[in-house]
Amino acid sequence: MYGFTLLTSLFIGGLVIADVLASKIIIIGSLTVSAGVLAYSITFTCTDILGEVFGKEKTRKVVMAGFITKVLVLVLMQISILWPAAVFWKNQAAYETVLNAGSRIVIASIFAYLTSQFTDVWIFSKIKEKTEGKYLWLRNNVSTIISQFIDTVIFITIAFYGVFPNNVVLSIIIGQWFIKILVALVDTPFVYAGVNILRKHSDHN
Numbered sequence: 001m002y003g004f005t006l007l008t009s010l011f012i013g014g015l016v017i018a019d020v021l022a023s024k025i026i027i028i029g030s031l032t033v034s035a036g037v038l039a040y041s042i043t044f045t046c047t048d049i050l051g052e053v054f055g056k057e058k059t060r061k062v063v064m065a066g067f068i069t070k071v072l073v074l075v076l077m078q079i080s081i082l083w084p085a086a087v088f089w090k091n092q093a094a095y096e097t098v099l100n101a102g103s104r105i106v107i108a109s110i111f112a113y114l115t116s117q118f119t120d121v122w123i124f125s126k127i128k129e130k131t132e133g134k135y136l137w138l139r140n141n142v143s144t145i146i147s148q149f150i151d152t153v154i155f156i157t158i159a160f161y162g163v164f165p166n167n168v169v170l171s172i173i174i175g176q177w178f179i180k181i182l183v184a185l186v187d188t189p190f191v192y193a194g195v196n197i198l199r200k201h202s203d204h205n
Contacts (some may be wrong), residue, residue, distance in 0.1 A: 002060070003186070003194075003198040003201060004054060004071060006064070007046045007049055007050050007062075008046075008050075008062050010043075010046050011043050011046040011047065012065065012066050014039045014040060014042045014046070014107075015066050015069065015109075016069065016070070016111070017036070018036035018037075018039035018041050019036065019070070019073065019105050019109050020036070021035040021036035022034040022035060022036030022037075022040075023098065024034075027171065027176070028179060031174075031175030031176075031179060032171050033175045033179050033180060034156075037180065038179075039065050040151075040184075041180050043066075044117075044143075044144045044147065044184070045190060045194075046122075047059055047062070047117065048124060048139075048178055049123060049191055049194040049195055049198070050062060050143065051125060051185060052128070052191070052195045053173060053195055053198045053199060054140060056121055056124075057100075057124070060118070060121055063114075063117045063118060066113070070106060070109060070113060071110065072108040074103060074107065074110070077099050077103050077106065080099065081095070081096055081099055081100065081194050086196065088184075094100065103158045104158075104159060105182060107158065108155050108157075108158035108159035109159075111155075112158070113150045113151070115151070115154060116150045116151030116154070117151075119142060119143075119144075119146065119147040119172075120143045120148075123139070123142060123146060124139045124140070127139035127143065129165035136191065136195065137192075140188055140191050141185065141188065145180075145181055145184055146182040148180040148181070149177055152171060152173055152177045152180065153173055156169060156172050156173045156176060157173075168186050
């Protein structure tokens, strides 16, 4: 169960830090993306390994645990903003700027999260069923690419619509999804390695 615990921890850690990082917009080559793109992409690697080794139902429970965590983080962010600061602490304005942006991003992420993660788990399990457990690379990439498109459109629209011009929002959606596709392709060997390690460890027990 250590592998299950580790993957769950990486999954939830990636979710939380992605929301914190996402308020910064960065440039990768000619693409405009949020700084949380890599951290969030890692969560789909985790769910694909979990789904392959532990099955759909356990993976769905991990996804729900992530949802509860995101809601708790949002509440804690708001409490920390409203809590009176010490008289000698002079960074309240900067603190509010970062965390209020983070709060909108967490809300956007919550809406995108449930839709995309459950879509990923469902597509992954359906392809596994149809292919009788063959072609892990196919279900890993197809489920991630489709679910990441859904996630990107919902998340970027809610998080940045009205904050940036519409053409910028569209460019972020395109850039973010393209980077996520690259990550999905690159992470395939890691998914295979994770699955093989967990299965080998399970066989020895």
